[in-house]
Amino acid sequence: MGKVKIKNLKKSFGDLEVLKDINLEVKEQEVICIIGASGSGKSTLLRCINALEDASSGTVEVDGNDITRADGNINKYRQDIGMVFQQFNLFPHMTVLKNISFAPVALKLKTKAEAEETALKLLRRVDLEEKANVYPEQLSGGQQQRVAIARALAMNPDVMLFDEPTSALDPEMVGEVLNVMKQLAKDGMTMIVVTHEMGFAREVADRVIFIDEGFIVEEGPPSEIFGNPKNQRTINFLNKVL
Amino acid sequence: MNILTLVVQYWPRLIAGLGLTIQITIISLILAGILGMVFGLLSVSKRKTLRAIALVYVDIVRGTPLLVQAFFIYFGIPMALGIQLDPVVSGVITLSLNAGGYLAEIVRGGIESISKGQMEAARSLGLPYGMAMRSVILPQAIRTMTPALINQCIITLKDTSLLSVISVTELTQTGRLIIANNYRSFEVWLIVAVMYFVIIMILSKISKRIERKMSYGKSKN
Numbered sequence: 001m002g003k004v005k006i007k008n009l010k011k012s013f014g015d016l017e018v019l020k021d022i023n024l025e026v027k028e029q030e031v032i033c034i035i036g037a038s039g040s041g042k043s044t045l046l047r048c049i050n051a052l053e054d055a056s057s058g059t060v061e062v063d064g065n066d067i068t069r070a071d072g073n074i075n076k077y078r079q080d081i082g083m084v085f086q087q088f089n090l091f092p093h094m095t096v097l098k099n100i101s102f103a104p105v106a107l108k109l110k111t112k113a114e115a116e117e118t119a120l121k122l123l124r125r126v127d128l129e130e131k132a133n134v135y136p137e138q139l140s141g142g143q144q145q146r147v148a149i150a151r152a153l154a155m156n157p158d159v160m161l162f163d164e165p166t167s168a169l170d171p172e173m174v175g176e177v178l179n180v181m182k183q184l185a186k187d188g189m190t191m192i193v194v195t196h197e198m199g200f201a202r203e204v205a206d207r208v209i210f211i212d213e214g215f216i217v218e219e220g221p222p223s224e225i226f227g228n229p230k231n232q233r234t235i236n237f238l239n240k241v242l
Numbered sequence: 243m244n245i246l247t248l249v250v251q252y253w254p255r256l257i258a259g260l261g262l263t264i265q266i267t268i269i270s271l272i273l274a275g276i277l278g279m280v281f282g283l284l285s286v287s288k289r290k291t292l293r294a295i296a297l298v299y300v301d302i303v304r305g306t307p308l309l310v311q312a313f314f315i316y317f318g319i320p321m322a323l324g325i326q327l328d329p330v331v332s333g334v335i336t337l338s339l340n341a342g343g344y345l346a347e348i349v350r351g352g353i354e355s356i357s358k359g360q361m362e363a364a365r366s367l368g369l370p371y372g373m374a375m376r377s378v379i380l381p382q383a384i385r386t387m388t389p390a391l392i393n394q395c396i397i398t399l400k401d402t403s404l405l406s407v408i409s410v411t412e413l414t415q416t417g418r419l420i421i422a423n424n425y426r427s428f429e430v431w432l433i434v435a436v437m438y439f440v441i442i443m444i445l446s447k448i449s450k451r452i453e454r455k456m457s458y459g460k461s462k463n
Contacts, residue, residue, distance in 0.1 A: 079368035
């Protein structure tokens, strides 16, 4: 059974139709990379999966729950869907440790002591243990993004969404974030990653999805999409970015 | 009779006037703070009707002079309802509603100054809107709002002087009453002005200190 099941998803902003009938199924432990030009709708698709954008029509099921008809349950559903943003969006008024432990405590899923213990474990995992009591503004972009990943993991999510996680980073910091994501993929996390890092997609993705003008134009294993693309639009796009 | 003997002679009345000024200011600002928070939150709501309610309130407050608001509440409304309102109560109501409107705008501006990503990050962790607002957005917004908030406190303190026209014996009205006795306009207004000035200077100093304390992160580590 699919972890994430998207059926006939459409999304418009006013007159602008950004997603025009998206169908996608993501299996447990699968790593999906979504590629495409800016404005193709790939970020919107990702944001529909945890209802940061409301779908105009269609359904988005995560773990069998329809996110588009969540009503009062949306907060509960979102707890199982981790999200990492391009701009990190760490909470600047909280220390690194508090950033990670805050939500589980506020939602009464863990005691403060438990949450902080988990937070320290996660910080060790992203190799930032010594930064626990520091404020985000004192960290580099790459470090902030690794903390953001730890913060999302603190909710123990079933799926992780990454919205261009390395696009706002200086080039020398991209590697450290991608390494954390690779490790996460290896550990069996179900991941949907919107990215411009073709190298990462090629190496880590189980399946690559190319989106253009609101449609999934082509999908397949990276070897096929990058090695032998069939659709002319995919070929044009890859020629531009590779 | 020099100015010092005037000060000594009228000191109890002047202090009583100043006391009332400060009391009215504090009570009005507390009530205005509640109004400002409520209407400020309404004005950033997703629901159109709630935003419209906040907009109407703010527009009325900003679109009419404080003096007219005071007359309307002290003379107008009691006349229409056939009741009598105490001048101090009318004054507090007027200043609360007035400052509340401006505070609502300050609250709205403060919340809107925080990047949208903060709310999205909080919601993506599963936090309900109210909790995200309270724990993530407002603590940051209050920091950006602080200078404007303190400015509004000072404005409200000064605005209490307008309540002299509805015979609230705050500091300005006290000055007027003293002058009606002794005709010493120059000295009495000078004393009154200095008293306002001293209080407001003290407030400004305190506010500078608060602002400095509120810049986070930098001093630690």
